[in-house]
Amino acid sequence: MTDKNLSFMRSLCMGNIVEEILFPFPKVSDNERELLKTTFDSIGSWLKGRETEFRKWDKAGELPKEFLDEMKQMGLFGFVIPESFGGVGLSSTAYSRTIQELCQYDGSVAITAGAHSSIGMRGLLLFGTEAQKEKYLSKLATGEMIAAFCLTESTAGSDAAGIKTKAIKEGEDWVLTGEKIWITNGGIADFFTVFAKTDGPEGQMTAFIVTRDLPGVSSGPHEDKMGLRASNTVTVSFDNVRLTKDHVLGEVGKGFKVAMKILNVGRTGLGGGSIGAMKKSIRLASQHAKTRQQFGKNISDFGLIQQKLGHMVVECYASEAVVSMVAGLSDRGYQDYAVEAAISKVFATECLWRTIDESLQVAGGSGYMSEYPYERIMRDCRINRIFEGTNDILRLFIALTAMNDVGTHLKEVAQSLGSVLQEPIKGFGVLSEYARKRVTYATGIGKATMTKAHPSLKEQVEVFEDCTKKLASFVDKLLRKYGKNIVGKQFATRRLADIMIDLFALACVISRVTASIEEKGLEASKKEHEILQVFAGQVSRRVKSNFNKIDDNDDEQIISLALDAVEKEGYQWDTI
């Protein structure tokens, strides 16, 4: 039995490949597979052929009320709610796969259902008392209540700990005042998970359940957005809203942890959505390439078009491997997969961005026309790299968690670390005398091997093992080079994060291809092995390049140019 508190990536950074976490590749259970098939069939017969309506709603910037009612009837708000409360009780794997399916039709529809289940009411499932669940879950399952997650404020985006919304204790009650911006579903929701400052001995932030019927709750006009235009995004205000202790979600003072846990668990929804959009983009681009003729040939006969399509397939397969792995970790009861979940979000959303960009390129001018879906997918998915934690902040989280682990492990420096990196999102403070102590290979790094992969994948496994050693010496070199300034060295931190992202993705693809070979045999898995070969080659080259940049980089010049641009407020050269 594997220790369910172990994290694959955190262990990897300490020099251990915990194969039991990685193998076997997670599978949807037979029961759930049947359920999903039926669900996808009914989603298909409901949404297929409605492209014109989606485009119309995108232009109008709103889903009509009648369509929201259809969503409720179709059970789109009950995906993750247990059957005992009238929901479908999908596992994380099945939920992620279902959001994927919705995204193949329309991003705004998927985000409306996804924001409700992934983040809006997720806190109630994770932290709610029995009484709270009893009170709200069945209404949330039918969509009688739609849920929204209220964290962001005008002065607190990435720095979520800096929120100003306050809940002040008055006797046994709390009085909530503040304004949340850009809240998905905020205008159509009746149930809000709200984060407020409750400065007190227990901690600084608390999560509350707030319902629209309470005096003082209001929402603003619909925001006019670049993408996901038909999804509802508004300001939600709380003006002296009186709450009782029954509205507290989780423990008083532990709101930051509640928020991070919700976002963490919800990430496979966004990952699933990204894969759905990727599959749609690949389908559109392949169909176009197959039928569009130029220079007397189908454009699919040209190498440059093949290059795009081939890379799209590799990125989609790898994203699917990563997101499925993370959903599987959640379903198998692993407790610590925050780094892996962050990686899955960054990886899948960036693969999608490249995929839709190349897909649109394959379509040429048609791709730019609103008559076709490419531009809408592109607009819709741009936000994926921004919300639910920007990819930049998540990269810092991924890398700083690893460095904190290594630092903590090295007992001699542990004391000087303090709590600075315990919650990397919260405090990018100063990392005391970290590297002054000459961090070495005391972690046992360099001994990691992978034995459970199929033997035919030997070469790719060697790439993984080799890159694992590079990861170890990267962390070591970084700490030696920058010492206490490491936290401020974001160029280097980003490179470490990118190595970790690549390594986790490669590990997941190896696991996925192993499962395929074991199930279908070598011959039937040949194409998947090709994907792995390409991906391992890419990872190897990227890791090498990131590694070499520790010493050979132009970071200082780039910083100098950036600061100059900021000071001059723009570009200062012209040809005339």
Ligand SMILES: Cc1cc2nc3c(=O)[nH]c(=O)nc-3n(C[C@H](O)[C@H](O)[C@H](O)COP(=O)(O)OP(=O)(O)OC[C@H]3O[C@@H](n4cnc5c(N)ncnc54)[C@H](O)[C@@H]3O)c2cc1C
């Ligand atoms: C369509 C849409 C829907 C949304 N839905 C919701 C919702 O339902 N609920 C909710 O609470 N919020 C929601 N948000 C808000 C979203 O989560 C925030 O936009 C996001 O967290 C980023 O915050 P910000 O926009 O204030 O950017 P900032 O935090 O101001 O960041 C600006 C840039 O600086 C970078 N940056 C910031 N700090 C650092 C650092 N320390 N180091 C390096 N780079 C840094 C960021 O990565 C980013 O590139 C939504 C936003 C949009 C646009």
